Amino acid sequence: MTYHYHSDSLSRTEKLARHLALLAPPGTVIALNGTLGAGKTAFSRAFAEALGVDENAVSSPTYSLIQHYLGDQMIHHLDLYRIESPEELYELGIEELLEGKAISLVEWSNKYPEVLPQDYLEINIESLGDSERRILLQPTGKRSCDLLERLSQDLPDDLIPENKYT
Numbered sequence: 001m002t003y004h005y006h007s008d009s010l011s012r013t014e015k016l017a018r019h020l021a022l023l024a025p026p027g028t029v030i031a032l033n034g035t036l037g038a039g040k041t042a043f044s045r046a047f048a049e050a051l052g053v054d055e056n057a058v059s060s061p062t063y064s065l066i067q068h069y070l071g072d073q074m075i076h077h078l079d080l081y082r083i084e085s086p087e088e089l090y091e092l093g094i095e096e097l098l099e100g101k102a103i104s105l106v107e108w109s110n111k112y113p114e115v116l117p118q119d120y121l122e123i124n125i126e127s128l129g130d131s132e133r134r135i136l137l138q139p140t141g142k143r144s145c146d147l148l149e150r151l152s153q154d155l156p157d158d159l160i161p162e163n164k165y166t
Protein backbone atom coordinates (compact mmCIF):
# COMPACT_ATOMS: atom_id res chain seq x y z
CA MET A 1 0.00 0.00 0.00
CA THR A 2 1.19 3.51 -0.80
CA TYR A 3 0.73 6.37 1.66
CA HIS A 4 1.03 10.09 1.22
CA TYR A 5 1.75 12.86 3.65
CA HIS A 6 1.10 16.50 3.03
CA SER A 7 3.79 18.79 4.41
CA ASP A 8 3.32 22.55 4.48
CA SER A 9 6.59 23.35 6.24
CA LEU A 10 10.07 22.07 6.90
CA SER A 11 9.09 21.27 10.47
CA ARG A 12 6.25 19.05 9.30
CA THR A 13 8.60 17.10 7.05
CA GLU A 14 10.96 16.80 10.02
CA LYS A 15 8.14 15.42 12.13
CA LEU A 16 7.59 12.60 9.66
CA ALA A 17 11.33 11.89 9.47
CA ARG A 18 11.64 11.73 13.27
CA HIS A 19 8.71 9.36 13.64
CA LEU A 20 10.10 7.08 10.97
CA ALA A 21 13.59 7.12 12.51
CA LEU A 22 12.26 5.98 15.87
CA LEU A 23 10.44 3.05 14.26
CA ALA A 24 13.07 1.91 11.76
CA PRO A 25 14.79 -1.37 12.65
CA PRO A 26 18.50 -1.96 11.93
CA GLY A 27 19.12 -2.68 8.28
CA THR A 28 16.29 -0.45 7.01
CA VAL A 29 17.01 1.06 3.60
CA ILE A 30 15.22 4.30 2.70
CA ALA A 31 15.36 5.55 -0.88
CA LEU A 32 14.84 9.31 -1.03
CA ASN A 33 13.83 10.80 -4.34
CA GLY A 34 12.42 14.06 -5.66
CA THR A 35 13.67 17.10 -7.51
CA LEU A 36 16.60 19.33 -6.49
CA GLY A 37 15.80 21.09 -3.25
CA ALA A 38 12.73 18.98 -2.52
CA GLY A 39 13.91 18.15 1.00
CA LYS A 40 15.80 14.82 0.85
CA THR A 41 18.73 16.12 2.90
CA ALA A 42 16.44 17.99 5.29
CA PHE A 43 14.54 14.74 5.84
CA SER A 44 17.81 12.84 6.41
CA ARG A 45 19.03 15.43 8.91
CA ALA A 46 15.88 15.21 11.05
CA PHE A 47 15.96 11.41 10.78
CA ALA A 48 19.56 11.22 12.03
CA GLU A 49 18.94 13.81 14.72
CA ALA A 50 16.10 11.71 16.11
CA LEU A 51 18.64 8.91 16.55
CA GLY A 52 20.95 11.15 18.55
CA VAL A 53 23.22 12.44 15.78
CA ASP A 54 24.31 16.08 16.00
CA GLU A 55 22.35 17.88 13.26
CA ASN A 56 25.48 19.81 12.30
CA ALA A 57 27.17 16.54 11.37
CA VAL A 58 24.55 15.91 8.68
CA SER A 59 25.27 17.68 5.43
CA SER A 60 24.46 16.88 1.85
CA PRO A 61 26.71 14.03 0.62
CA THR A 62 26.44 15.31 -2.96
CA TYR A 63 30.22 15.64 -3.23
CA SER A 64 31.40 13.22 -0.57
CA LEU A 65 28.97 10.61 -1.96
CA ILE A 66 28.70 8.84 1.38
CA GLN A 67 28.70 9.86 5.03
CA HIS A 68 28.40 7.73 8.16
CA TYR A 69 26.85 8.87 11.41
CA LEU A 70 26.84 7.03 14.69
CA GLY A 71 23.82 7.65 16.88
CA ASP A 72 21.58 5.09 18.55
CA GLN A 73 22.11 3.22 15.30
CA MET A 74 24.74 3.46 12.58
CA ILE A 75 23.49 5.45 9.58
CA HIS A 76 24.89 5.50 6.04
CA HIS A 77 23.83 8.62 4.13
CA LEU A 78 24.42 8.45 0.39
CA ASP A 79 23.73 10.73 -2.55
CA LEU A 80 23.92 9.15 -6.02
CA TYR A 81 23.38 12.42 -7.91
CA ARG A 82 26.97 12.78 -9.11
CA ILE A 83 27.69 9.09 -9.62
CA GLU A 84 28.49 8.39 -13.24
CA SER A 85 28.15 4.62 -13.38
CA PRO A 86 26.89 1.79 -11.16
CA GLU A 87 30.44 0.37 -11.17
CA GLU A 88 31.51 3.29 -8.97
CA LEU A 89 28.93 2.14 -6.46
CA TYR A 90 29.89 -1.52 -6.64
CA GLU A 91 33.55 -0.55 -6.07
CA LEU A 92 32.46 1.29 -2.98
CA GLY A 93 30.86 -1.94 -1.73
CA ILE A 94 27.36 -0.51 -1.80
CA GLU A 95 25.67 -3.91 -1.79
CA GLU A 96 27.38 -4.95 1.45
CA LEU A 97 26.67 -1.53 2.98
CA LEU A 98 22.96 -1.72 2.18
CA GLU A 99 22.72 -5.30 3.43
CA GLY A 100 24.37 -4.55 6.76
CA LYS A 101 22.87 -3.66 10.11
CA ALA A 102 23.08 0.10 9.63
CA ILE A 103 20.17 2.20 8.44
CA SER A 104 20.78 3.58 4.95
CA LEU A 105 19.37 6.80 3.54
CA VAL A 106 19.96 6.98 -0.21
CA GLU A 107 19.27 10.29 -1.94
CA TRP A 108 18.69 10.10 -5.71
CA SER A 109 18.46 6.29 -5.57
CA ASN A 110 16.33 6.38 -8.71
CA LYS A 111 19.47 7.11 -10.76
CA TYR A 112 20.70 3.56 -10.01
CA PRO A 113 17.75 1.51 -8.76
CA GLU A 114 19.67 -1.67 -9.56
CA VAL A 115 21.97 -1.19 -6.56
CA LEU A 116 19.11 -1.23 -4.05
CA PRO A 117 18.16 -4.39 -2.17
CA GLN A 118 14.78 -6.02 -2.84
CA ASP A 119 13.11 -4.56 0.20
CA TYR A 120 13.37 -0.82 0.83
CA LEU A 121 11.07 2.06 1.64
CA GLU A 122 10.74 4.50 -1.23
CA ILE A 123 10.07 8.11 -0.24
CA ASN A 124 9.36 10.54 -3.00
CA ILE A 125 9.16 14.22 -2.11
CA GLU A 126 7.29 16.31 -4.62
CA SER A 127 7.62 20.06 -4.37
CA LEU A 128 4.31 21.88 -4.77
CA GLY A 129 5.67 25.37 -4.03
CA ASP A 130 7.94 27.21 -1.59
CA SER A 131 7.12 25.12 1.42
CA GLU A 132 4.40 22.74 0.26
CA ARG A 133 5.46 19.16 -0.33
CA ARG A 134 3.64 15.96 -1.13
CA ILE A 135 5.55 13.04 0.31
CA LEU A 136 4.80 9.60 -1.10
CA LEU A 137 5.82 6.53 0.87
CA GLN A 138 5.90 3.20 -0.91
CA PRO A 139 7.14 -0.13 0.48
CA THR A 140 8.69 -2.75 -1.82
CA GLY A 141 8.66 -5.76 0.49
CA LYS A 142 7.48 -7.18 3.78
CA ARG A 143 9.95 -5.35 5.99
CA SER A 144 9.22 -1.92 4.54
CA CYS A 145 5.50 -2.72 4.56
CA ASP A 146 5.65 -3.52 8.28
CA LEU A 147 7.55 -0.30 8.95
CA LEU A 148 5.00 1.77 7.05
CA GLU A 149 2.19 -0.02 8.86
CA ARG A 150 3.68 0.96 12.22
CA LEU A 151 4.21 4.53 11.02
CA SER A 152 0.57 4.75 9.99
CA GLN A 153 -0.46 3.75 13.51
CA ASP A 154 1.81 6.40 14.98
CA LEU A 155 0.71 9.24 12.67
CA PRO A 156 -2.97 8.39 12.21
CA ASP A 157 -4.23 11.72 10.89
CA ASP A 158 -1.21 12.80 8.92
CA LEU A 159 -0.52 9.75 6.86
CA ILE A 160 -3.18 9.02 4.27
CA PRO A 161 -3.43 5.72 2.38
CA GLU A 162 -3.16 6.50 -1.33
CA ASN A 163 -5.07 3.49 -2.54
CA LYS A 164 -6.35 0.82 -0.26
CA TYR A 165 -6.28 -1.81 -2.97
CA THR A 166 -2.71 -1.56 -4.23
Ligand SMILES: Nc1ncnc2c1ncn2[C@@H]1O[C@H](COP(=O)(O)OP(=O)(O)OP(=O)(O)O)[C@@H](O)[C@H]1O
Binding pocket: 007, 008, 009, 010, 011, 012, 013, 034, 035, 036, 037, 038, 039, 040, 041, 042, 043, 060, 062, 107, 130, 131, 132, 133
Ligand atom coordinates in the same frame (compact mmCIF):
# COMPACT_ATOMS: atom_id res chain seq x y z
N1 LIG B 1 7.86 21.30 3.55
C1 LIG B 1 9.18 21.25 3.40
N2 LIG B 1 9.84 20.07 3.54
C2 LIG B 1 11.17 20.00 3.35
N3 LIG B 1 11.97 21.04 3.03
C3 LIG B 1 11.38 22.23 2.89
C4 LIG B 1 9.97 22.39 3.07
N4 LIG B 1 9.66 23.70 2.85
C5 LIG B 1 10.80 24.32 2.58
N5 LIG B 1 11.85 23.46 2.58
C6 LIG B 1 13.24 23.84 2.27
O1 LIG B 1 13.63 23.17 1.10
C7 LIG B 1 15.03 22.94 1.16
C8 LIG B 1 15.30 21.47 0.93
O2 LIG B 1 16.67 21.33 0.68
P1 LIG B 1 17.41 19.94 0.70
O3 LIG B 1 18.85 20.20 0.61
O4 LIG B 1 16.90 19.12 1.81
O5 LIG B 1 16.87 19.32 -0.69
P2 LIG B 1 17.37 17.99 -1.43
O6 LIG B 1 16.14 17.30 -1.88
O7 LIG B 1 18.31 17.24 -0.56
O8 LIG B 1 18.13 18.59 -2.70
P3 LIG B 1 19.29 17.93 -3.57
O9 LIG B 1 18.60 17.24 -4.72
O10 LIG B 1 20.08 19.09 -4.03
O11 LIG B 1 20.08 16.98 -2.73
C9 LIG B 1 15.53 23.40 2.51
O12 LIG B 1 16.07 24.70 2.37
C10 LIG B 1 14.25 23.43 3.33
O13 LIG B 1 14.29 24.41 4.37
Ligand SMILES: [Mg+2]
Binding pocket: 040, 041, 042, 060, 061, 079, 107
Ligand atom coordinates in the same frame (compact mmCIF):
# COMPACT_ATOMS: atom_id res chain seq x y z
MG1 LIG C 1 20.27 16.54 -0.85
